[in-house]
Amino acid sequence: MKFRFVVGVVAMAALGGAVFAASASAKRDVFKVCKHGCKYSSVQKAVDKVKKGKKSTVKIKPGTYHEGVIFSGHKYDKLIITGTKSPKKTVLNGKNARIQGSPAQNAIDADNVDGLKIKKLWAKNYPTNGFFVHADPGDHCHGFAMVNDWTSFNGSYGQFAKHCTGGKITNGKMWGQGDSGIYIGETPPQKNPKWTDISNNKVYENVLGYSGTNSKYVDIHDSMFYNNGAGVAPNTLESELFQPNAHGKIRNNKIFWNNFNYFLPKSPVQTVGNGGLGNGINYPTGTGVILLGSDGWLVKDNQIFGNFFWGVASFSNPLNKTGKALNENNRIVNNTMGRGGTDTNRFDFFNDGSGKGTCFAGNQSSTFDFQSGNQHPKKFSYPTTCPAPASAGTGGVFGEGNLLQGTGQVGELAAYVASDPPCSQADSWVRHKHPAYQGLTPIDTKNFGNCKK
């Protein structure tokens, strides 16, 4: 009796599940794309058939598609664009790709779309971005997902979300980008924030691994950032909305060997624009984590090693006229630095001593970059307890030392980021041979030519 009852329940559950699955899939319009034999021979043609109010899936069969896909508006909410196999098999290639007679700038450009998912695709060789999801001022792009995608050798960013809330970029590979592999920017402030999940990615050989201008509520974890110019670099710029970048986490990542001197003449990666932040200032290469004008970031439980300049660098940007690019309330805690002394960073930590509240506690093996010419003792710039004592930090955008005289923390920072030519930043690196790690090749062992001075 009991047996029959159980069988009945199991059968009903199975039937119910099947019906549910069928009804769930039936709710979606499916558009199949392939080079030959499908109704649609291009992704754009399939996307153009999406109807408002219908959930749609564009399934792309393996092949190389030379096109740029562009769409705008909430008619496309909850659209899924997916390869059917590994991203290695389904490629959007920017070479000779055109949109309305012009070169296609992005593999997928989605504006004002909620719940967009992009899966199992590889975008490469686009002049601007691989996958680009964004919203106009006053509109939104909630809850995007880029899962198991690859991006390589795109002019600016690999996977780029701007003015969105929530969302995720996971299980991706990003390499060779002229700006950063991953970018989250201009996150609108939220009372009950939806966090953006950046996890399980391999990000390497980009100018920057992660960049995020005025990003917020970003959780970067369980990823590898290596062989980039700099590994992870949230930043604040006045040119974009919603300053500053704030309330982020960088945790449980492996951040190493970020010694890519992309300014050398034979670099395989060309930087976007003139490669800098303007006024002859460039990002500090040879650095694992850069917190530029960052407020309230937690850098925790990471393994950070083999970066030839700094492991983690935190500083303000006094050139930002609004004063909002302020280094404050950042907690750098419980990180393992320098791989037990076998693969050290030149200095594990740099702090310019500006702002308030930035602290360094519980890190395994800490070396602090502390220059002469400072008015205050080391503990002023490097409090080793969190929260930081109120006595530490200048409270303003100018840190320790004298910018004009080139002394102290700010003097060193200014001299390094304004190195002329930029490739000569590497003259300040402390190089060494890296012990083997996961079968990877350190980028500093490759020959990209000599720095012409």
Place this chain on the structure above:
Amino acid sequence: MRSLIRISIVVALVALVVGALGAVGIASPFAKAKTEKVKVLDDFYKPDNVKIKKNNKVKWKWGQDFNSHNVTLKKGPNGVKKSKFTSQTSSAEGFTFTKKFKKPGKYKFYCTIHPDVMKMTVKVKG
């Protein structure tokens, strides 16, 4: 020989008509549209105020920039579709976007990536 004379007459007549249209201020269908050039830079358009005649063009050209930019119509004359006057987002030096303005009025453009600082106007006279 006769056909050559006919062709010459037709060409002369066309030239006369075109000349006459120009003389009374009517744009000739054969007249080449003028193109105003605008540079797209970090983070501004140069110039940011352009005046053109109806049926002339504006060509935006991207400079050597660090940031990505676009040209997006925020507001235009009634009946003008925003999507027809919106470029791709690009950071590529040398990328261009050209539009012909058939309807007179005021067109306000901005970059959705840098909305606070990148704005411009195109005024089209009838």
